[in-house]
Amino acid sequence: MKLDSKIPSGNIQQKWDNYKFNAKLVNPNNRKKFDIIIVGSGLSGASAAASLGEQGYNVKLFTIPDSPRRAHSIAAQGGINAAKNYKYDGDSVYRLFYDTIKGGDYRAREANVYRLAQISNQIIDHCVATGVPFAREYGGLLANRSFGGAQVSRTFYARGQTGQQLLLGAYSQMMRQAAAGTVKIFPRREMLDIVIKDGKARGIIVRNLVTGELETYLGHAVLLCTGGYANVFYLSTNAANCNVSAAWAAYKKGAGFANPCFTQIHPTCIPRSGEHQSKLTLMSESLRNDGRVWVPKKKGDSRNPSEIPEDERDYYLERIYPAFGNLVPRDIASRAAKRMIDEGRGVGPTGQAVYLDFADAIAKQGEDKIKEKYGNLFDMYYRITDENGYKTPMRIYPAPHYTMGGLWVDYELMTTVEGLFALGEANFSDHGANRLGASALMQGLADGYFVISATLPNYLANAKFNSVSESDDEFVHARESVSSKIKKLLSIKGSKTPTEFHRELGNIMWDLCGMSRSEESLKKALKEIPKLKEEFWQNVYVPQNEKFNQTLEKALKVADFIEFAQLLVKDALERRESCGGHFREESTTKEGEAKRDDENFSFVSVWEYAGEGKEPILNKEELKFENLKPTVRSYK
Amino acid sequence: MEKKTFGITLRVWKQEQGEQTGHFEIYKIDGLTGDISFLEMLDILNEKLLKEGREPIAVESDCREGICGCCGLVINGDVHGPDEHSTVCQLHMRRFKDKDVITIEPFRAAPFPPIKDLVIDRSAMDSIIKAGGYISVNTGSAPDANSIPIEKAQAEKAMDFAACIGCGACVAACPNSAAMLFTGAKIAQLSLLPQGNPERNIRVLNMVKAMDSLGFGNCSNEYECEAVCPKEIRISAIAKMNREFIKANFASEQ
Amino acid sequence: MNFKYIVRMPFSSIGRKILMASSGLLLALFMLVHLGENLLILKGESAYNGWVDLLLSNPLIPAMEVGLLVLFLLHIFFGLWVRFEDWKNSRKRNYEVNKSQGGRTIGSATMLYTAFALLLYLVYHMIHFRFADHSMGFYQMVTEAFRDKFFVSIYVLGALALALHLSHGFQSAFQTLGIQHEKYTPVIKATGWIVSALMILFAFISIYFFAGFDAKLQYEQEKVLETVIE
Structure with a gap:
């Protein structure tokens, strides 16, 4: 596998401008001759459809739900970063670049991240112009807040619904193009395979989720905007439809999969209440601005929190990380919580939680002020747990939330397959080993609105396209393989449901490859996952219905998750260092903190599919830090 | 901490794909606790149906935190259920009690043609x-x-x-x-x-x-x-x- | 002026509602004036007949009558059109458990029924008063009619239907016309309640005569007069 990241020449500030100047363009009259397939309608998919539609390309967009507006970007709460420096508190493009690289534990590509920081300002301008009602100051200008441990206030927000507002903004821009006829939307479709012809991605096979028919669509480029794979853990904050299938299909067709072990565990989620739990709910980490995290000092202390006196409480984040206190980055906060729970100091009925206490903040600022800031989160907590967070401390627990890993892409967002692009969370490019709060929305929109609209034309203008048709061997073969996979699933008629398999997979992944990983646990997982896979293909039950069949949809997703999990664990095993969200018990400092190993692991792991039953091949993209010197990430 | 469990009877609208109308099917479900969300209760029922080799109830949801707008049911005549200003996915079983009979219907409106059971086209x-x-x-x-x-x-x-x-x-x-x-x-x-x-x-x-x-x-x-x-x-x-x-x-x- | 802009109004859902609402509001205004006139009857024969004579001597009255008729017809026409569209668009199958979600009121839920009741009442009212023999004088005609049990019951029912219709219709018309404001909508709603409550005075007048309060009053006045003379 050849990994050419195609980083443009020049100093870091000029790379993007140089790229854009040197990129080839497509004549406006020729653009409508190009069919662009976009899979996924989240921030990156919707914004890519909008920007490419505006330029005049012929866009086809595919999405699983009934409406493109339901993509999971909608659930992001906190905000979106930009280096506007409206607060004049020392922010700059360079600082956002620095924070993102450092926050990612020096495992991201400098040029991509710098471009992201540059574009961040344009995103805010564009979103405001498209009618996103960001929070404002009394003077009428945009408000900012600090977020996720940043030392500047650079986060723009729309109450606790920033993701929703940004997505609806991008969705509306896409609908404008749909009205103009440049974008055609195909809802209730799930992509099941990609078709490569003459070395180029030329089409996709989708299942119409209502009729059950397999449909073939042809195009000159395929953009995967299919999000992350946190649902591999079964319980995560992701929506039920989030899956790895599209990315996995791409991987099997030759796209390198980068850093699959880089997963983010979000510290402030509502703990699970029992076996029935279907998903976990995240509460914005802005709660940590005012809430104090603690556990009892004594092990197994089952007293009511109000009965535990102040001196028997351990405000462990403030104790261990005095400089950042409760505002340490997500990976640090999550692991600290896990340590407390492993020590037997967890709270609540399951012992799998820590307290997030607002008593001090309420005493200082008054309940009204807290209500004003976080009212919707307290309501949500109350609805789920039946507990009043104003009166008794909330219980929180970390949960899988975001995945930094994804399809490997070059500077143009193209995967190792020509004409196959990956945008947003589906690619690996910008967050390294850990993502900072409020950066996912920034990346999704940067990729969709501003990057792809500049890089895709360069590909289209340079590539030579042969004509393709649905009856070409490659298409026929792809359809047949998908169809036989579905037939196989329907024919097994076993005794376990896809959800049961998914839950079992989740247990393996969470216990053995979750917040902390060791050689032993990972090797154990590598033994258990193939067993689960074998059992799945012998014993899964799917009702015999080839039309609208949600169990079949689920089975297809779980089948891919099981295969993918194997790769994730393998990557985690190979990366014998701790960095960002990836914590190897063998690689720690004396105090038990994560220890990065720049000498041996300053690279992107890019996994190459070698065929069914064969071990995947590890390729490496060395990371060069020409502007920032990797330092130890310390928040103490 | 063992919680007391309870059971309910469901009357669920079942409508085959392509059919003009449907009927109410009765299901009994036990072992519920108040912490279980309404949709998780339906998950449990659907798992049970699958185990019995029956076809599960078609019902849609996605984010399950009240923001994607995917879920939507009429529960005992209440659109989105009995909780005020919330979505079905935010409803929890603590709102119901032992031996309750709960009627579940899809959103009904002329411009929302039914697809199957509780799933409609919006x-x-x-x-x-x-x-x-x-x-x-x-x-x-x-x-x-x-x-x-x-x-x-x-x-x-x-x-x-x-x-x-x-x-x-x-x-x-x-x-x-x-x-x-x-x-x-x-x-x-x-x-x-x-x-x-x-x-x-x-x-x-x-x-x-x-x-x-x-x-x-x-x-x-x-x-x-x-x-x-x-x-x-x-x-x-x-x-x-x-x-x-x-x-x-x-x-x-x- | 380009005519097509106006013509397209009734062909849109909001346009029809606006026409229905504005005609309705004007009719409500007429009802208030009408109520004021009717209340004059309590002052006695000369006051009432004097006002009616003054009114009828106005040469514009026939034209205004035609205007009023047009208002009624518009209101009825667009009301029916709106209802027809609603009926066409309503859900094909109703909910098994059908209940209010908390927005409806008795007034809003019965608009169509009160509308039909009012229409029937209006026809009855027209036959009895507008196209009746006016030779005996208006005061005499009205008070005599109010001695009739059947007539008074119809009259009372009509007034109640009107009150119910306006309890929703008044504030609803403002909403339809886009007049909605955090500060003023409560005032509009209160006004709506007052206006619909006032409509009950129509019933009061008929009961007043039916129960013979006028005679008693006259008797008492005479008695007072007598005692003064004595």
């Missing part, structure tokens, strides 16, 4: 947005975000209307299957923002026309929509739309 709402629920601005052409100040109260009001999740509860609750609250919310949001001003006349005319042609009904000001909206969008959205409509018809040259 794509008509996308068509309304397509008719003008946007601001025409090309990527990369926007001025600095702070070049136009917007009064805080006005921005907040726009946000109130923008909070719509497109679940269709307003349509399902309306005796006339009207989409006035949905359409009004988008029109109100965009007309409150200076960025939306240049297109305000053509927008309201086109969106109302689309809404009418898609088979959504008239407004009879019964305010059922406002009563069920999970995002508490107020009927002032409809008044605002009406105002915009009058202005566009009489004062503009559109």
Whole structure:
């Protein structure tokens, strides 16, 4: 596998401008001759459809739900970063670049991240112009807040619904193009395979989720905007439809999969209440601005929190990380919580939680002020747990939330397959080993609105396209393989449901490859996952219905998750260092903190599919830090 | 800490794909606790049905935190269930008690054709947005975000209307299957923002026309929509739309 | 003026509602004036007949009558059109458990029924008063009719239907016309309640005569007069 990241020449500030100047363009009259397939309608998919539609390309967009507006970007709460420096508190493009690289534990590509920081300002301008009602100051200008441990206030927000507002903004821009006829939307479709012809991605096979028919669509480029794979853990904050299938299909067709072990565990989620739990709910980490995290000092202390006196409480984040206190980055906060729970100091009925206490903040600022800031989160907590967070401390627990890993892409967002692009969370490019709060929305929109609209034309203008048709061997073969996979699933008629398999997979992944990983646990997982896979293909039950069949949809997703999990664990095993969200018990400092190993692991792991039953091949993209010197990430 | 469990009887609307009508099927389910969400209760039932080799109930949900707008059921006649201003996915079984009989129906409205059981097709709402629920601005052409100040109260009001999740509860609750609250919310949001001003006349005319042609009904000001909206969008959205409509018809040259 | 802009109004859902609402509001205004006139009857024969004579001597009255008729017809026409569209668009199958979500009121839920009741009442009212023999004088005609049990019951029912219709219709019309404001809508709603409550005075007048309060009053006045003379 050849990994050419195609980083443009020049100093870091000029790379993007140089790229854009040197990129080839497509004549406006020729653009409508190009069919662009976009899979996924989240921030990156919707914004890519909008920007490419505006330029005049012929866009086809595919999405699983009934409406493109339901993509999971909608659930992001906190905000979106930009280096506007409206607060004049020392922010700059360079600082956002620095924070993102450092926050990612020096495992991201400098040029991509710098471009992201540059574009961040344009995103805010564009979103405001498209009618996103960001929070404002009394003077009428945009408000900012600090977020996720940043030392500047650079986060723009729309109450606790920033993701929703940004997505609806991008969705509306896409609908404008749909009205103009440049974008055609195909809802209730799930992509099941990609078709490569003459070395180029030329089409996709989708299942119409209502009729059950397999449909073939042809195009000159395929953009995967299919999000992350946190649902591999079964319980995560992701929506039920989030899956790895599209990315996995791409991987099997030759796209390198980068850093699959880089997963983010979000510290402030509502703990699970029992076996029935279907998903976990995240509460914005802005709660940590005012809430104090603690556990009892004594092990197994089952007293009511109000009965535990102040001196028997351990405000462990403030104790261990005095400089950042409760505002340490997500990976640090999550692991600290896990340590407390492993020590037997967890709270609540399951012992799998820590307290997030607002008593001090309420005493200082008054309940009204807290209500004003976080009212919707307290309501949500109350609805789920039946507990009043104003009166008794909330219980929180970390949960899988975001995945930094994804399809490997070059500077143009193209995967190792020509004409196959990956945008947003589906690619690996910008967050390294850990993502900072409020950066996912920034990346999704940067990729969709501003990057792809500049890089895709360069590909289209340079590539030579042969004509393709649905009856070409490659298409026929792809359809047949998908169809036989579905037939196989329907024919097994076993005794376990896809959800049961998914839950079992989740247990393996969470216990053995979750917040902390060791050689032993990972090797154990590598033994258990193939067993689960074998059992799945012998014993899964799917009702015999080839039309609208949600169990079949689920089975297809779980089948891919099981295969993918194997790769994730393998990557985690190979990366014998701790960095960002990836914590190897063998690689720690004396105090038990994560220890990065720049000498041996300053690279992107890019996994190459070698065929069914064969071990995947590890390729490496060395990371060069020409502007920032990797330092130890310390928040103490 | 062992919690007491309880059991309920469900009457669920079952409708085969392609069929014009359906029937109510009775299911019994035990071993519930108050911590289980309503949709998780349906998950448990569906798992049980699968185990028995029966076809599960088709029901949709996605984010399960009340923001994607995917879920939507009528539970004992309550759109989105008995909790006020929330979605079905946020409803928990602690709202019910032992031996309750719960009737579950899909959202019913003429422009929302059924697909299967509790799953319906709400794509008509996308068509309304397509008719003008946007601001025409090309990527990369926007001025600095702070070049136009917007009064805080006005921005907040726009946000109130923008909070719509497109679940269709307003349509399902309306005796006339009207989409006035949905359409009004988008029109109100965009007309409150200076960025939306240049297109305000053509927008309201086109969106109302689309809404009418898609088979959504008239407004009879019964305010059922406002009563069920999970995002508490107020009927002032409809008044605002009406105002915009009058202005566009009489004062503009559109 | 380009005519097509006006013509397209009734062909849109909001346009029809606006026409129905504005005609309805004007009719409500007429009802208030009408109520004021009717209350004059309590002052006695000369006051009432004097006002009616003054009114009828106005040459514009026939034209205004035609205007009023047009208002009624518009209101009925657009009301029916709106209802027809609603009926066409309503859900094909109703909910098994059908209940209010908390927005409806008795007034809003019964608009169509009160509308039909009012229409029937209006026809009855027209036959009895507008197209009746006016030779005996208006005061005499009205008070005599109010001695009839059947007539008074119809009259009372009509007034109640009107009150119910306006309890929703008044504030609803403002909403339809886009007049909605956090500060003023409560005032509009209160006004709506007051206006619909006032409509009950129509019933009061008929009961007043039916119960013979006028005679008693006259008797008492005479008695007072007598005692004064004595």
